[in-house]
Amino acid sequence: MPKTMLGRVVRFSRLLHREGVEVNPGNLIDLCKSFEHIDLQQRVDFYAASRATLVSRFDDLETFDRVFNSFWSTPLISEDMTLTDTDVGGNSDLDVQADVSEVVDSADMQEDVDGDGESEEVGYSADEALMAKDLAAMSDREIEQARKVIHEIVNIIANRRSRRRVPENRGRELDFRRTWRRNALLGEDGVELSMKRRRIKKTKLMLLCDVSGSMDCYSKFLIRFIYALKREIRDVEVGVFSTRMTAISRLLKTKGIEESLHEVAEKVHDWAGGTDIGGCLREFNDKFARDMLHSRSVMIIVSDGWDRGDPVIMGREMARLRKRVHKLLWLNPLLGTPGYQPLCLGMKTALPYLDYFLPAHNVASLIELAKTLRSVWK
Amino acid sequence: MLESIEEVEKQFAAQGYITDRTLATTIYLSLALGKPIFLEGEPGVGKTEVAKVMATILETELIRLQCYEGIDAGTALYEWNYPRQMLELRLEEARGTDKEEIGRNIFREEFLLKRPLLAAIQAEEKYRPVLLIDEVDRSDEEFEAFLLEVLSDFQITIPEIGTVRAKQVPFVVLTSNRTRELHDALKRRCLYLWIDYPTYDKEMDIVRSRVSGIGDELTRQICGFMQLLRNRDFYKKPGVAETIDWALALMAMKMDELDPQIVDATLGCVLKYKEDIEKIQEDGVPQLIEKAKLLRERTNAR
Numbered sequence: 001m002p003k004t005m006l007g008r009v010v011r012f013s014r015l016l017h018r019e020g021v022e023v024n025p026g027n028l029i030d031l032c033k034s035f036e037h038i039d040l041q042q043r044v045d046f047y048a049a050s051r052a053t054l055v056s057r058f059d060d061l062e063t064f065d066r067v068f069n070s071f072w073s074t075p076l077i078s079e080d081m082t083l084t085d086t087d088v089g090g091n092s093d094l095d096v097q098a099d100v101s102e103v104v105d106s107a108d109m110q111e112d113v114d115g116d117g118e119s120e121e122v123g124y125s126a127d128e129a130l131m132a133k134d135l136a137a138m139s140d141r142e143i144e145q146a147r148k149v150i151h152e153i154v155n156i157i158a159n160r161r162s163r164r165r166v167p168e169n170r171g172r173e174l175d176f177r178r179t180w181r182r183n184a185l186l187g188e189d190g191v192e193l194s195m196k197r198r199r200i201k202k203t204k205l206m207l208l209c210d211v212s213g214s215m216d217c218y219s220k221f222l223i224r225f226i227y228a229l230k231r232e233i234r235d236v237e238v239g240v241f242s243t244r245m246t247a248i249s250r251l252l253k254t255k256g257i258e259e260s261l262h263e264v265a266e267k268v269h270d271w272a273g274g275t276d277i278g279g280c281l282r283e284f285n286d287k288f289a290r291d292m293l294h295s296r297s298v299m300i301i302v303s304d305g306w307d308r309g310d311p312v313i314m315g316r317e318m319a320r321l322r323k324r325v326h327k328l329l330w331l332n333p334l335l336g337t338p339g340y341q342p343l344c345l346g347m348k349t350a351l352p353y354l355d356y357f358l359p360a361h362n363v364a365s366l367i368e369l370a371k372t373l374r375s376v377w378k
Numbered sequence: 379m380l381e382s383i384e385e386v387e388k389q390f391a392a393q394g395y396i397t398d399r400t401l402a403t404t405i406y407l408s409l410a411l412g413k414p415i416f417l418e419g420e421p422g423v424g425k426t427e428v429a430k431v432m433a434t435i436l437e438t439e440l441i442r443l444q445c446y447e448g449i450d451a452g453t454a455l456y457e458w459n460y461p462r463q464m465l466e467l468r469l470e471e472a473r474g475t476d477k478e479e480i481g482r483n484i485f486r487e488e489f490l491l492k493r494p495l496l497a498a499i500q501a502e503e504k505y506r507p508v509l510l511i512d513e514v515d516r517s518d519e520e521f522e523a524f525l526l527e528v529l530s531d532f533q534i535t536i537p538e539i540g541t542v543r544a545k546q547v548p549f550v551v552l553t554s555n556r557t558r559e560l561h562d563a564l565k566r567r568c569l570y571l572w573i574d575y576p577t578y579d580k581e582m583d584i585v586r587s588r589v590s591g592i593g594d595e596l597t598r599q600i601c602g603f604m605q606l607l608r609n610r611d612f613y614k615k616p617g618v619a620e621t622i623d624w625a626l627a628l629m630a631m632k633m634d635e636l637d638p639q640i641v642d643a644t645l646g647c648v649l650k651y652k653e654d655i656e657k658i659q660e661d662g663v664p665q666l667i668e669k670a671k672l673l674r675e676r677t678n679a680r
Contacts, residue, residue, distance in 0.1 A: 044399045057565065
């Protein structure tokens with residue numbers, strides 16, 4: 001392989017990396033190996049080979065196509081190569097001739113944003129102080145108490161029996177494999193039986209939080225606590241919505257809650273404008289549900305139910321959602337207010353589809369929540 | 379056999395599987411580099427079929443492992459045949475065979491139940507088997523980790539016998555409906571390919587090659603109708619498998635054109651949820667058929 005080609009491939013992979021497509025050296029080596037088998041003059045083949053080796057997730061395909069089309073808009077090896085092939089990507093609406101420099105620029109900008117973000121993360125932001133307004137003046141002890149309660153709630157809803165068997169002395173099924181192994185060592189004096197039983201599997205938890213205006217600090221509080229339980233439940237996905245729906249699980253992995261929300265807020269305009277619950281649920285159902293939910297997922301929606309969208313859409317999307325998940329919970333901080341009735345249209349629409357409609361505005365209500373769940377959850 | 383990308387396209391077409399250049403290249407590279415293919419896509423776009431056709435072309439065995447939640451080493455790799463071992467044990471004891479000898483005897487290969495992965499690795503040198511690991515997304519993380527081990531080294535260790543190494547690397551196809559994201563480590567070991575719903579023209583080719591004797595007019599109308607359906611917002615969009623089923627059904631009813639009544643009666647071939655069928659009936663089947671015919675004419679004009 002010519003050196004210049006290697007250089008270009010490496011630069012291409014770096015560009016992909018910047019744009020968020022994870023490329024590891026092993027895949028790059030695979031790509032280089034594949035050059036022995038394909039005709040580099042054939043742009044389509046080169047495209048197929050690099051896509052097959054460098055990409056490993058559906059979400060990255062679009063980015064890949066974009067970067068590919070702009071980076072390789074000049075001939076690979078010789079000038080006489082045909083570039084008119086429209087088959088690339090099978091996607092004619094892609095901007096094939098996008099300027100390379102533009103991609104690079106945007107990548108650079110991305111980096112800058114990242115850099116700034118890191119410096120911001122150091123101190124607590126002003127939002128932290130806001131939280132105090134709603135969740136009263138919680139003392140450290142109360143926070144610890146709340147943590148325990150949420151921990152318990154999560155445990156109640158997250159444990160279920162898996163189909164996978166694990167060895168257990170008091171299990172119900174005979175584990176032939178282990179019995180055999182053990183007794184091969186013991187010889188003929190008596191047989192010791194090994195038992196197994198179905199393992200407890202942690203259910204997937206999906207937290208969908210309203211972060212518009214009044215709900216903002218309340219949601220942050222819950223996200224923070226639920227996320228602190230990462231050790232107990234490995235599968236937690238978090239999404240936030242106001243006028244748009246955004247999944248922040250991937251952001252939360254590398255960044256703090258404050259910074260993640262900050263980044264989301266920058267992307268989504270009209271952050272403080274009213275909530276469109278129906279529209280957001282629709283977006284969730286269309287784009288995220290199949291990845292993030294399975295039939296045993298427990299979904300918790302945190303919102304006050306003030307909806308400025310179309311109630312018909314909201315009803316339909318709630319019905320769709322209900323079909324996809326095992327349990328659907330709605331936490332509404334207003335429910336803690338004495339005399340509160342779920343009169344607003346959004347809440348009324350949602351009610352028929354909920355398994356549980358619960359308050360959770362302070363530690364006491366959280367304890368109530370845990371009690372309710374314990375009594376109804378098997 | 380299958381010495382070039384064109385050859386792959388040709389051989390697959392001969393078996394009635396219409397590929398596009400990207401798919402053919404990926405398959406070819408998988409053979410050349412000895413790496414598994416990881417196919418993702420909506421249900422019914424022909425993922426499993428790739429492995430089946432491949433087995434036919436290579437004139438070899440298709441070893442299939444259907445994944446499900448909780449699948450473990452006992453069902454995927456190997457298991458000792460315990461009842462037979464016990465019988466053998468009793469027999470040999472009665473014969474008065476030496477104890478150590480018994481131990482050796484009952485852990486012989488004849489007491490080993492070979493499950494798909496072991497079978498694929500142990501295959502004879504002449505035949506490069508096709509190993510289909512279907513719907514990996516249904517399995518759990520434990521199984522993924524364990525698959526990773528098998529797929530990176532193509533060897534399996536059985537404590538009583540030793541390590542079994544593959545005489546030749548099988549052609550491995552993994553499929554997933556993407557109900558969950560698989561671990562990157564597993565995917566990184568594979569060539570990744572997303573199979574999309576076919577375009578109008580490609581679907582026409584597929585129907586023509588799979589449904590023998592179908593008229594051009596009916597093919598056009600069916601494919602147009604399917605394109606329209608896939609633009610709609612259904613709970614479960616119909617795949618190519620549904621198109622073929624439907625075409626076969628319409629052929630069996632000796633139709634050469636879509637007819638509202640017959641379409642109504644055969645909708646079950648295409649849409650599998652009550653809500654989806656209701657939705658399309660609300661839209662009006664006759665109108666959709668008209669649109670499908672128009673779509674065809676527009677394509678013709680082009």
